[in-house]
Amino acid sequence: MRLRRSLTAIAGLAAVATLLTACAATDTDDDAAAESGGFTTTEATDEFPITIEHAFGETEITEAPERVATWGWGSTEAAISVGVYPVAVAEQSWTVGEGNLLPWVEEAYDEAGIPKPAVLTDADGGATLPYEEFVAADPDLIVAPYSGLTEEQYELLSDIAPVVAFPEAPWTTTWQDTISITANALGRTAAGDEVLDGIEQGIADDAAAHSEFAGATFVSIWDGDGVASIYTEADARVSVLTGLGLEVAPSVAALDSSDGGFYYDLSYEQLDQLDADVVILFAASEDAAAASLAKPELQAIPAVAAGKVVQVVDPVTVSSVSPPTALSFGWQAGWPTLVEDIAAVLAG
Incomplete structure (x- = not known):
């Protein structure tokens, strides 16, 4: 990744760098990934079932998800940072154009040697959802803690797979909660805490400087x-x-x-x-x-x-x-x- 080596903030990314290095060293050939049904480089450490409360009620995740889809912003990166590579991610057409991946996301898949995810069409900022593409991706969990999901969209997506929505209001979830909610939903709370600690230390270093x-x-x-x-x-x-x-x-x-x-x-x-x-x-x-x-x-x-x-x-x-x-x-x-x-x- 394009990390700024000369600044103290990079120290705060130690947890993320460690996880990505481990990912790159893991055997992730296509056949093994296909057999497991998804792309992960770490094992879940939490006990299932896990229940996540959110603005539309609560979602029970009965077992460790293997095929994760993400929607909105930040949950893709949060999942990757704890060793789970989504099989389908939301399109960011304004940022990188139709059908492309964010550069830091693409680099993470490349460094880990993991097949790229399906890119879910989102041409209008979440106003409409590509339900057929979600069905085709066959997820067993949809993670969207920082998104603009409506209750109707949430209900329709829930017919495809369990959905984790935002805790209070659309597009207001903190970056910290996006990471912790995603890690919790994936059964990797400890890894999420490690990522958060590393980033927060980097911010503290910047403040001190x-x-x-x-x-x-x-x-x-x-x-x-x-x-x-x-x-x-x-x-x-x-x-x-x-x-x-x-x-x-x-x-x-x-x-x-x-x-x-x-x-x-x-x-x-x-x-x-x-x-x-x-x-x-x-x-x-x-x-x-x-x-x-x-x-x-x-x-x-x-x-x-x-x-x-x-x-x-x-x-x-x-x-x-x-x-x-x-x-x-x-x-x-x-x-x-x-x-x-x-x-x-x-x-x-």
């Missing part, structure tokens, strides 16, 4: 047409940054109209009320970011006018930190670069 982060306020936005989408503290891409000592600007909560959602749209007329030490601007390209920052309306944000802007651009980079996953924390252009860019802007 940047004392200037403590108490600095930020707002994360995506510029639209006449409105800007403001990400709330319920969004995992926001909450992960608080682990560095950064604080969500009070103006984000003061202007929040989402009723507990992970973002809300703010009219250009109100942007001058976004008071923060730094603005994190997400955009699809450098050109798009430049066009947004040139708008007089965005220049009304005090931090933008002062040049206190961190730009996170291009789909892969945006996705690697929106939010980071069990594998993408080590992606060079993602979390490691974001940490250094925030430090540079605050120091400027």
